[in-house]
Amino acid sequence: xxxxxxxxxxxxxxxxxxxxxxxxxxxxxxxxxxxxxxxxxxxxxxxxxxxxxxxxxxxxxxxxxxxxxxxxxxxxxxxxxxxxxxxxxxxxxxxxxxxxxxxxxxxxxxxxxxxxxxxxxxxxxxxxxxxxxxxxxxxxxxxxxxxxxxxxxxxxxxxxxxxxxxxxxxxxxxxxxxxxxxxxxxxxxxxxxxxxxxxxxxxxxxxxxxxxxxxxxxxxxxxxxxxxxxxxxxxxxxxxxxxxxxxxxxxxxxxxxxxxxxxxxxxxxxxxxxxxxxxxxxxxxxxxxxxxxxxxxxxxxxxxxxxxxxxxxxxxxxxxxxxxxxxxxxxxxxxxxxxxxxxxxxxxxxxxxxxxxxxxxxxxxxxxxxxxxxxxxxxxxxxxxxxxxxxxxxxxxxxxxxxxxxxxxxxxxxxxxxxxxxxxxxxxxxxxxxxxxxxxxxxxxxxxxxxxxxxxxxxxxxxxxxxxxxxxxxxxxxxxxxxxxxxxxxx
Amino acid sequence: xxxxxxxxxxxxxxxxxxxxxxxxxxxxxxxxxxxxxxxxxxxxxxxxxxxxxxxxxxxxxxxxxxxxxxxxxxxxxxxxxxxxxxxxxxxxxxxxxxxxxxxxxxxxxxxxxxxxxxxxxxxxxxxxxxxxxxxxxxxxxxxxxxxxxxxxxxxxxxxxxxxxxxxxxxxxxxxxxxxxxxxxxxxxxxxxxxxxxxxxxxxxxxxxxxxxxxxxxxxxxxxxxxxxxxxxxxxxxxxxxxxxxxxxxxxxxxxxxxxxxxxxxxxxxxxxxxxxxxxxxxxxxxxxxxxxxxxxxxxxxxxxxxxxxxxxxxxxxxxxxxxxxxxxxxxxxxxxxxxxxxxxxxxxxxxxxxxxxxxxxxxxxxxxxxxxxxxxxxxxxxxxxxxxxxxxxxxxxxxxxxxxxxxxxxxxxxxxxxxxxxxxxxxxxxxxxxxxxxxxxxxxxxxxxxxxxxxxxxxxxxxxxxxxxxxxxxxxxxxxxxxxxxxxxxx
Numbered sequence: 016x017x018x019x020x021x022x023x024x025x026x027x028x029x030x031x032x033x034x035x036x037x038x039x040x041x042x043x044x045x046x047x048x049x050x051x052x053x054x055x056x057x058x059x060x061x062x063x064x065x066x067x068x069x070x071x072x073x074x075x076x077x078x079x080x081x082x083x084x085x086x087x088x089x090x091x092x093x094x095x096x097x098x099x100x101x102x103x104x105x106x107x108x109x110x111x112x113x114x115x116x117x118x119x120x121x122x123x124x125x126x127x128x129x130x131x132x133x134x135x136x137x138x139x140x141x142x143x144x145x146x147x148x149x150x151x152x153x154x155x156x157x158x159x160x161x162x163x164x165x166x167x168x169x170x171x172x173x174x175x176x177x178x179x180x181x182x183x184x185x186x187x188x189x190x191x192x193x194x195x196x197x198x199x200x201x202x203x204x205x206x207x208x209x210x211x212x213x214x215x216x217x218x219x220x221x222x223x224x225x226x227x228x229x230x231x232x233x234x235x236x237x238x239x240x241x242x243x244x245x246x247x248x249x250x251x252x253x254x255x256x257x258x259x260x261x262x263x264x265x266x267x268x269x270x271x272x273x274x275x276x277x278x279x280x281x282x283x284x285x286x287x288x289x290x291x292x293x294x295x296x297x298x299x300x301x302x303x304x305x306x307x308x309x310x311x312x313x314x315x316x317x318x319x320x321x322x323x324x325x326x327x328x329x330x331x332x333x334x335x336x337x338x339x340x341x342x343x344x345x346x347x348x349x350x351x352x353x354x355x356x357x358x359x360x361x362x363x364x365x366x367x368x369x370x371x372x373x374x375x376x377x378x379x380x381x382x383x384x385x386x387x388x389x390x391x392x393x394x395x396x397x398x399x400x401x402x403x404x405x406x407x408x409x410x411x412x413x414x415x416x417x418x419x420x421x422x423x424x425x426x427x428x429x430x431x432x433x434x435x436x437x438x439x440x441x442x443x444x445x446x447x448x449x450x451x452x453x454x455x456x457x458x459x460x461x462x463x464x465x466x467x468x469x470x471x472x473x474x475x476x477x478x479x480x481x482x483x484x485x486x487x488x489x490x491x492x493x494x495x496x497x498x499x500x501x502x503x504x505x506x
Numbered sequence: 507x508x509x510x511x512x513x514x515x516x517x518x519x520x521x522x523x524x525x526x527x528x529x530x531x532x533x534x535x536x537x538x539x540x541x542x543x544x545x546x547x548x549x550x551x552x553x554x555x556x557x558x559x560x561x562x563x564x565x566x567x568x569x570x571x572x573x574x575x576x577x578x579x580x581x582x583x584x585x586x587x588x589x590x591x592x593x594x595x596x597x598x599x600x601x602x603x604x605x606x607x608x609x610x611x612x613x614x615x616x617x618x619x620x621x622x623x624x625x626x627x628x629x630x631x632x633x634x635x636x637x638x639x640x641x642x643x644x645x646x647x648x649x650x651x652x653x654x655x656x657x658x659x660x661x662x663x664x665x666x667x668x669x670x671x672x673x674x675x676x677x678x679x680x681x682x683x684x685x686x687x688x689x690x691x692x693x694x695x696x697x698x699x700x701x702x703x704x705x706x707x708x709x710x711x712x713x714x715x716x717x718x719x720x721x722x723x724x725x726x727x728x729x730x731x732x733x734x735x736x737x738x739x740x741x742x743x744x745x746x747x748x749x750x751x752x753x754x755x756x757x758x759x760x761x762x763x764x765x766x767x768x769x770x771x772x773x774x775x776x777x778x779x780x781x782x783x784x785x786x787x788x789x790x791x792x793x794x795x796x797x798x799x800x801x802x803x804x805x806x807x808x809x810x811x812x813x814x815x816x817x818x819x820x821x822x823x824x825x826x827x828x829x830x831x832x833x834x835x836x837x838x839x840x841x842x843x844x845x846x847x848x849x850x851x852x853x854x855x856x857x858x859x860x861x862x863x864x865x866x867x868x869x870x871x872x873x874x875x876x877x878x879x880x881x882x883x884x885x886x887x888x889x890x891x892x893x894x895x896x897x898x899x900x901x902x903x904x905x906x907x908x909x910x911x912x913x914x915x916x917x918x919x920x921x922x923x924x925x926x927x928x929x930x931x932x933x934x935x936x937x938x939x940x941x942x943x944x945x946x947x948x949x950x951x952x953x954x955x956x957x958x959x960x961x962x963x964x965x966x967x968x969x970x971x972x973x974x975x976x977x978x979x980x981x982x983x984x985x986x987x988x989x990x991x992x993x994x995x996x997x
Contacts, residue, residue: 044637046573046624051637054568054652061569079548082540083626083657083673084596087603091611102603105575106614107626109597110661112578120582123597123623132614133537135574135598135626146535146542155848161545166574166657170601182574357646 022303027247031298035176038306038370040293048174048181055370056293058314060184063292064164066216066311067186070208076160076188081142083166084133089141093266096140096234103170105135105181135168140234140259140285143189144267151191151281153272158201159191177294178251178506185289191281193271195260198282199237202258205286206239209254217292218309218421219243219299220429221253222452222501224477229461232285236260242476242501244429245298248450250476250503253295256286294506299425300394306371307393309421310414315351317343317410318367322360322379329354332378335403339376342407348414368393373417374410394420435499442490442502446473452503456496458489467491473502513794518738522789526667529797529861531784539665539672546861547784549805551675554783555655557707557802558677561699567651567679572633574657575624580632584757587631587725594661596626596672626659631725631750631776634680635758642682642772644763649692650682668785669742669997676780682772684762686751689773690728693749696777697730700745708783709800709912710734710790711920712744713943713992715968720952723776727751733967733992735920736789739941741967741994744786747777785997790916791885797862798884800912801905806842808834808901809858813851813870820845823869826894830867833898839905859884864908865901885911926990933981933993937964943994947987949980958982964993 020037021030036042040056043049052060068078084107091097111127114120136142143161151159168182188205192198206223213221221241231238235257243253264270264280271281300307310316319340321332336352343350351372353363360377367375371393378388388406391398394417401409432451436442445453457463457475467490468474478500487496511528512521527533531547534540543551559569575598582588602618605611627633634652642650659673679696683689697714704712712732722729726748734744755761755771762772791798801807810831812823827843834841842863844854851868858866862884869879879897882889885908892900923942927933936944948954948966958981959965969991978987 042640044573044633046575046577046633049573049575051573052571054570057570058568077545077549078552079545080543080551080675082535082537082542083659084537084540086537087614088611090603097612102612103601104603105598105624106600106603107596108599108614110594112581112593112595112597112625120579121588121593123578123599133596134603142535142537149533168574184571 020303020305023246030303031294032176034297034301034306040297040306041176043176046181048171050176050180050182052184052290055314059296059308059312060290060293062312062314063212063216064186067208067212067288068162068164070212071162071186071188074160074204074208076162076190078163079161080163080165081136081139081146083136085136085139085142087132087134089145090134092141093234093262095262096266098233103172104137105168105170107133107135136165137167137169138285138287139163139165139167139187140189140263141267144263144269144283147189147191147281148267148269151269151271154193154274157191157193157271157281158197160188160201161190162186162188175294177290177297180290183290185287187285187287190284191264191269192284193273193279193282195282198260198284199258202237202239202256202284202286205256205284206241206254209256209286209288210241212288213241213243213253213292213295214422216309216311217296217299218311218418218425219253219295220422220426222477222479223481224479224501226255226477227461227464227475227500229464230475232257234259234262235285236262239480240477242503243295243299244432244452244503245295245506246428247298248432248503250452250501250505251291251295251298252476252505253292254286254288257284259283259285300421301371304396305369307421308371308373310373310418313371313373314349315367315370315372316348316414317350317374317376318363318372319350319352319376319378320360320363320367321352321354322377328380329356331380331383335383336378339403339406343410346407346411348411374413376406376410392417394424433501436490437487439490443471446471446502446504450504452476452501454499454501455490456485456487456498457500458492458494458496460492463489463491467502471502472504474505476501476503476505511794511796514737521794522785523667525788525792525797531788531797532667534667537672539662541667541671541673543675543781546805550787550799550803551781551784553803553805554703554707555677558699558703558779559655561703562653562677562679565651565695565699567653567681569654570652571654571656572627572630572637574627576627576630576633578623578625580636581625583632584725584753586753587757589724594663595628596659596661598624598626627656628658628660629776629778630654630656630658630678631680631754632758635754635760635774638680638682638772639758639760642760642762645684645765648682648684648762648772649688651679651692652681653677653679666785668781668788671781674781676778678776678778681775682755682760683775684764684770684773686773689751689775690749693728693730693747693775693777696747696775697732697745700747700777700779701732703779704732704734704744704783704786705913707800707802708787708790709802709909709916710744710786711913711917713968713970714972715970715992717746717968718952718955718966718991720955721966723748725750725753726776727753730971731968733994734786734790735916735923735943735994736786736997737919738789739923739994741943741992741996742782742786742789743967743996744783745777745779748775750774750776791912792862795887796860798912799862799864801864801909804862804864805840806858806861806863807839807905808841808865808867809854809863810841810843810867810869811851811854811858812843812845813868819871820847822871822874826874827869830894830897834901837898837902839902865904867897867901883908885915924992927981928978930981934962937962937993937995941995943967943992945990945992946981947976947978947989948991949983949985949987951983954980954982958993962993963995965996967992967994967996
């Protein structure tokens with residue numbers, strides 16, 4: 016499995032690409048920029064979906080489904096939105112193919128040209144707000160708390176599996192509210208949901224913050240985000256939640272009758288996470304031996320490998336293992352008993368290690384005699400011999416321990432690689448030599464932000480929410496600043 | 507709710523359209539032929555998805571995800587497939603918009619023309635088999651049992667919500683096998699899964715059968731189907747499972763090394779059900795008072811409506827109801843306690859009736875005194891007063907009873923409307939005057955099938971699997987036939 020596998024220290028980017036393919040998570044398709052998510056990768060995404068969906072529903076949201084296509088003219092209805100989004104899209108211009116008159120397969124039928132071109136949704140604010148106009152008349156119809164799980168397309172020129180693909184899968188929440196405060200509270204609530212999900216399930220610590228104006232979502236008044244730090248010290252934006260003000264309500268004329276009898280524009284939010292989270296998960300925990308998965312998102316939590324010669328031995332082991340399997344399943348733990356005779360135990364060990372299965376159990380004829388088995392954990396490679404009768408409890412505790420260990424390890428890495436800079440020289444040196452997050456003062460202008468980006472490739476990841484105010488001076492211009500912001504190079 | 511609601515006997519088609527919109531299931535969007543699935547409708551679809559997904563996984567399948575776009579040339583690789591599918595598709599020709607030089611929004615950028623057009627998938631056999639070529643080398647890689655939940659687009663000219671829309675949601679299973687027998691067994695197994703789902707969850711009886719050659723899926727050697735009968739006597743194809751032979755393996759050059767060291771083409775199946783099932787569900791059970799849902803697919807199984815004046819009464823009722831809610835939730839029953847003070851109880855009764863909530867509970871101050879409540883069932887409108895302490899058990903049993911009653915009612919309707927015809931006159935008269943299914947002998951030729959269709963609008967829905975052989979003569983040509991086939995007008 017891991018042979019010919021690039022080391023992280025040799026080429027982090029190459030390591031990532033190889034891992035995604037070799038661990039059977041995803042691969043490029045023949046269609047430019049579009050990936051195939053393979054069963055093992057999709058099983059992880061399904062676990063993410065299931066947990067997020069539960070959290071959305073627990074906070075009062077319902078799922079719905081809106082069209083894949085958006086009439087071209089919709090994109091230009093919200094002025095900022097068209098600037099930020101309309102450009103790199105897949106455009107449907109025709110609705111029929113016909114047999115090639117020259118007999119070479121099929122060609123586009125020129126007679127089947129659409130009157131107005133359709134764009135494959137890059138995000139759905141426009142089509143959804145056009146729909147909400149008919150759904151919202153009165154304050155009684157509010158809040159409207161809707162989410163959709165969907166595929167979206169943004170025609171990216173440089174793509175990377177999971178991190179940036181032309182088509183990707185995501186969820187987009189779109190809510191409508193009667194007051195500004197309620198909409199802001201919703202946007203902040205969903206940021207909390209994302210942060211909780213990242214930390215509790217992905218074992219990935221995140222910084223919660225707001226984006227600078229230049230990094231805001233096209234059409235938003237405020238963009239909240241969670242930023243995670245990858246193993247190479249680069250930042251990855253893992254989720255965003257937008258307070259959209261009344262921009263889309265005005266663009267699509269969505270008004271509601273207030274309790275007091277007035278007529279006002281509705282307040283909006285939108286928020287999303289995508290299959291990009293798969294990239295974040297991989298780059299937070301995995302190592303030179305392959306994938307490392309937090310138990311809460313692992314499709315297989317425990318792999319049991321029998322070591323046997325012949326049918327009789329396998330049968331004895333199987334009888335023994337069946338009891339353990341049952342105990343584990345009763346605890347809600349997913350188990351794979353790999354009794355294939357087409358592959359050797361060593362091959363299987365390597366396979367489960369490479370695929371990041373958190374716990375691997377080995378059991379052979381000698382173990383049967385001594386009534387014990389070998390339990391190995393993927394995160395630290397530690398192995399222990401455990402009595403058979405206490406194995407299920409041991410594994411249950413071990414899975415919790417691994418989940419926690421992955422979080423602390425990632426958190427330690429983040430703390431170790433978050434530094435402060437007070438001068439421009441210090442800042443440049445940290446960005447160039449150390450990487451990671453650099454907390455520094457900034458004068459609050461787009462101009463300075465842009466210059467720092469041009470000179471160092473570092474961007475302002477966010478203005479962290481949970482930090483004390485601190486007077487200081489901008490590292491670049493020396494102008495006064497009231498709080499530090501977080502810089503980093505980013506994915 | 508139900509005012510201005512068309513009766514089924516007046517105009518079944520109008521009744522259906524109104525019901526879908528008024529019950530908040532779905533509505534047309536501004537994009538031609540594309541629907542918006544509203545939260546209530548989507549919640550039903552989610553329940554269907556969850557049950558089907560469990561059944562697919564229990565039979566060994568995994569989910570994956572393949573690209574939305576298919577290169578145009580792929581469609582013409584399998585000869586029959588291109589004839590059946592390639593034509594009415596959404597075609598992506600460009601990948602960028604730009605600001606209109608005349609300042610009117612955005613226009614397609616002529617410089618961003620794709621070298622090869624992309625088609626939005628109408629079904630994914632071609633792109634998936636192109637991918638399988640790299641996944642399958644040896645018999646060890648087989649069987650490959652994969653499903654995907656996805657949106658697909660077929661540019662339909664005449665669309666109807668759920669029944670026929672340009673974009674729809676579905677699942678498509680695509681499996682690869684080393685032998686013909688195994689592939690046929692898979693196609694048959696998935697037909698069984700669909701039939702079980704339809705009968706057990708949708709409470710919708712179905713006929714399992716195979717399609718005639720002219721009605722086969724484009725590229726299939728055999729198409730299995732389940733056919734259901736709607737209330738108006740028309741048939742609806744509710745799911746199909748295809749044995750594809752080696753057609754796609756040959757078209758995309760997918761071979762495997764056999765155990766014996768040979769090299770052979772892989773055998774294939776594909777199978778799917780779609781949001782069309784929503785239409786089938788509606789037209790199987792609903793009535794002139796609105797939607798009727800089988801409890802197993804109802805997003806809300808029990809609605810509890812308090813009848814109160816003032817906060818104090820509501821509080822007393824709420825205290826009482828909380829216990830019942832808890833008991834019901836513990837039984838896995840979904841409950842909505844509708845304590846809104848913005849709507850009157852009568853309005854709520856009408857709402858839940860129209861939306862097909864299987865059980866409605868009413869509780870007022872007098873009920874508190876007598877320690878009982880009123881329980882109404884949606885299917886028969888029967889009401890009973892039940893002691894509070896036995897209410898949870900009563901409701902649990904009632905839900906099972908409703909599920910069964912809906913199935914028997916639908917089954918009775920189907921049995922009553924399935925008739926045999928032995929002469930052409932008899933056949934025509936049944937099709938014209940009675941509708942429903944007509945079992946008749948057919949000589950097995952495309953020509954006869956086509957003529958019968960032209961003259962009566964009835965098509966052969968299927969050759970039923972579970973029927974005895976019976977010698978007879980074709981109703982149209984008088985030629986010999988060994989079994990009856992099922993004719994009907996169809997959706």
